[in-house]
Amino acid sequence: MIQVRNLSKTYNGTTVLKIDALEIPKGQSFGLVGNNGAGKTTFFSLLLDLIQPSTGNIMNNEVQVNNSENWKPFTSSFLDESFLIGYLTAEEYFYFIGDLRNQNKSDVDALLAKHEEFFNGEILKNKKYLRDLSKGNQKKVGIIATLIGNPEVIVLDEPFANLDPTTVSRLKKIIKNLSENPKVTILVSSHDLQHTVEVCNRIVALNNGVVVKDIQTSKETLQELETFFAV
């Protein structure tokens, strides 16, 4: 589904990301782990054409992302709060995204109903604009919004951060369900090794912008990663 070739990103002579080749097949749930500054967000930003690659390119379903906009209809993402429109209520935001992804109101309503538990009664009909929600609740809105319109590629940057323990376990359930769908490729980045190992069937570890581990998840994966990062 996603092919990375000779990709690198350099700022003022410092290379922050360098991936020579990476292939993410369709239907995979792909976990990206690494320390701060390892290049996780840079990689996702490149994938979403929010920054320009210094060399190389990324193909998303045969579309080169920095040349064509045709990857947009089947890709959805939530990197941070700047993906939220602060002056909308949660419902309005969901309908807005729904409109953009050609979903009518009842489609969106059905999806929201499905995830009512995830919202824990704090999001919908709350009489608050998104800008006034707490960080955790904002994140909940952003994550569910990525599910609108049956996207084939879902990109979530640090989805577990800022969430309370209950919501984290609910989110894991959602991601696991998604990964069972062979049409959906899901990319998740995290600092949290355990969460990532639990929900992803493949883990790539980045360190200083370079891929240092690429493993299919097994029982030993967590141990292996912990050893690697415990320096």
Next chain:
Amino acid sequence: MIKKFLYLEWKSFIRSASFSSNLALKILLGFLAVLYAFLLLMLGIGAFYGIKEMNLDPLHEVNTYLIYYFLIDLAIRLLLQKIPVMNIRPLLALPFKRHTIVNFSLGKTVLSVFNILHIFFFLPFTIVLLIEGYDIMNVIFWHLAMISLVYTNNFLNIILTNKDNIFAFFIGIVLIIAGLHYYHFFNITTYTAVFFDGLFHTKGLFLIPVFFLISLYYYTFNYLKNNLYLDAGLSPKHEIATTENLTWLNQFGTLGTFLKNDIKLIKRNKRSRTTVLMSFVFLFYGLLFFNSNSHQPEMMRILAGIFVSGGFMFTFGQFVPSWDSSYYQLMMSQNISYKNYLSSKWWLVVIATFISTILASFYLFYGWQVYLTIVVGAIYNIGVNSHLVLLSGAYTKTPIDLTMSKGAFGDKKAFNSSTMLITLPKLVLPILLYWLGTFLLNPNLGLVFVAVAGILGFALRDKVFTKIEKIYKTEKYKTIAAYKQKS
């Protein structure tokens, strides 16, 4: 401790995101400030002799109109003067005394241009009074009273700044008083002039404004100090939100989706709301030109035509796409093509221009020729300026902070003086065309020229759009990067 604050101030000044990019603009604004100071200075000196020539007592005349002077000053301050935003939150937990923090932020306002400018009027006027042999003590006391009143306004501005629509309230008061005065129903100056004259003639009366100022300072000080808590003055204000579906816009498809969003953007953010209100003022701009006893040159009429219908474009449109800056990454990665995004903004501007043109139909009162000028202005706005606005938008990289969720210390002023400055290039071409037509034959030919330019621009719309889209695409990454750093 003050030294530490000054250090922070200096750092925040030179490291602000807009400092380097807008240096030219700042110099220009600085120049304007100097110009106004000079004008006030001339006014201060000239007022005395000017009034004297009319065989009136200068001091009394000035005293008569001071009430308007101070009311308008307060209104202008409420609109423009910014409350010094100190980054207070991180200071709270550090070993700074609370009263030092408050005193420093209040002290900063004392040095504001909005206060200094008045001194350029009152000081020379006072000196002229002294030269002309007015009683020294009286003049000095009067001067003290005036300065106190200037600073009273300064602190009133701080206290009132959190009240919504207070600016409109004061403008309303001024208009009502002035209207009653003009039509001889009620002349407020007959009462206030007594007071202002008294400040000069009656010994000790000047102490009233001085004491008022001192108590106001204490009030403001206590007000801010008591609000210096995370859950009080520094807490974000939460509005009660209502979900609006605006389903009637669904019939416009993708365009409707964006329009819905833009309507909410305008309604729910103070900054955009004020901007749109400002654009209504443009509607009345033509009154300056078309009034029979105005002495504007003929070719400036087309300028009025363009301003009247283009208010929204010049105030709001100017900052497309900065209005979306806080969620620009979403717009760039969602299922939106650049073309759709741009054309939705174009339509927004065009619809607003259209509405303005209809609202401006009251100009028919001045005759067909005048309204025709406005319609031609609208055609030019839609055909040419709307594209220019989008084009300059591609290079606009100043993020707009929509959130007004700051407390008593927050900067909530929405009006930006640079808006006017960027506007100028869009006006030169129609003036030239109009002038050419007038020069060759008559104003009607001038109107035809301008209208043809507009229609040409409209006809080439698709081509122009493709060009603009390309520019947006090449500028995309820079724009995203610029919007990411919060101003």
